[in-house]
Amino acid sequence: MSNVHVTRARPQITPIAAFDDNYIWAIVAPKGDSCWVVDPGDAAPVLAFLAQNDLTLAGVLITHHHSDHTGGILALKEAFDSLPVYGPANPAIKGITQPLTEEGGYRLEPGNGQFALECRVFKVPGHTLDHIAYLIDDALFCGDTLFCAGCGRLFEGSAEQMYHSLGQFAALDDSTKVYCTHEYTLANLRFAKAIEPDNQALADYMLTAEALREQQQPTLPSTIGREKAINPFMRCQKNTLQSRLESHSGQPCNDPVSRFAVLRQWKDNF
Ligand SMILES: [Zn+2]
Known part of the structure; x- marks a missing residue:
């Protein structure tokens, strides 16, 4: 037996811009004939992307x-027969065909072509109660839970739920790529700088992000390692934030959840 190294081709992940600042992520098969899309809020840019790149749609993933x-779910289902739509088991979402009720490993079967996805599903309540996230190889599709240098607003869940949801992401490998659904990075960085003015990694990354945006390039994906270094919402376990948050709120912030709660409220009004 000789040592044969088989390199499995990875899918290519490409942003499709939608609305003012959304990204619909396309996960394109290594063969280049089909793709999955994540969170298609609008069908039109997805259909244009598929036509431009001569791709068929294998399936849809929904985070919340x-x-x-x-x-865009219903229009995409009209355009592609037997399109699988995976997402939270929330009847309020019209068009889900494969509700994901449990956390854990799944094989997601395509409706067209041969491009199945192996993924791990996390329940990440906080932004909404139905929010889930998908880890596919080293790519995390986290919807509106984690943003570069920020996190989603708490529309339905509690600070404690969101803190634990972000903690699941923090436990992933530092090299994990973070595919958020909004380009909020520069505004988030301005807030992060106000919280941690002496964070050198944050100051350095600000220059990178500003240069990318000047060239109309996405700042995404980020990585878990970067978020742990620059994102205050991923740094609440650090005592270094405590005195700043206590002087802002006038209340004790001696545990990570209370620090997270104050930080989130502060950002809501920043
Ligand atoms: Zn949302």
Whole structure:
């Protein structure tokens, strides 16, 4: 037996811009004939992308019920027969064909072509209660839970739920790529700088992100390692944030969840 190294081809992940600042992520088969899309809030840019790149749609992944993530589902189902739509088991989302009720490993079967996805599903309540995230190889599709240098607003869940949801992401390998659904990076960085003015990694990354945006390039994907270094919402376990948050809020912030709660409220009004 000789040592044969088989390199499995990875899918290519490409952003499709939608609305003002959404990204619909396309996961394109290594063969280049089909793709999955994540959170198609609008069908039109997805259909244009498929036509431009001569791709068929294998399936849809949904992270949560907000319309800027789900608004294109029905039109895509009309365009592609037997299109599988995986997502939270939330009846409010019209068009889900494969509700994912449990966390864990799944094989997602395509409706067209041969491009199945192996993924791990996480329940990540906080932004909404139905929010789930998908880990596919080293790519995390986290919807509106984690943003570069920020996190989603707490529309339905508690600070404690969101803190634990982000903790699941923090436990992933530092090299994991983070595919968020909004380009909020520069505004988030301005807030992060106000919280941690002496964080050198944050100052360095700000220059990178500003240069990317000047060239109209996405700042995404980020990585878990970067988020742990620059994102205050991923740094609440650190005592270094405590005195700043206590002087802002006038209340004790001696545990990570209370630090997270104050930080989130501060950002809501920043
Ligand atoms: Zn949302």
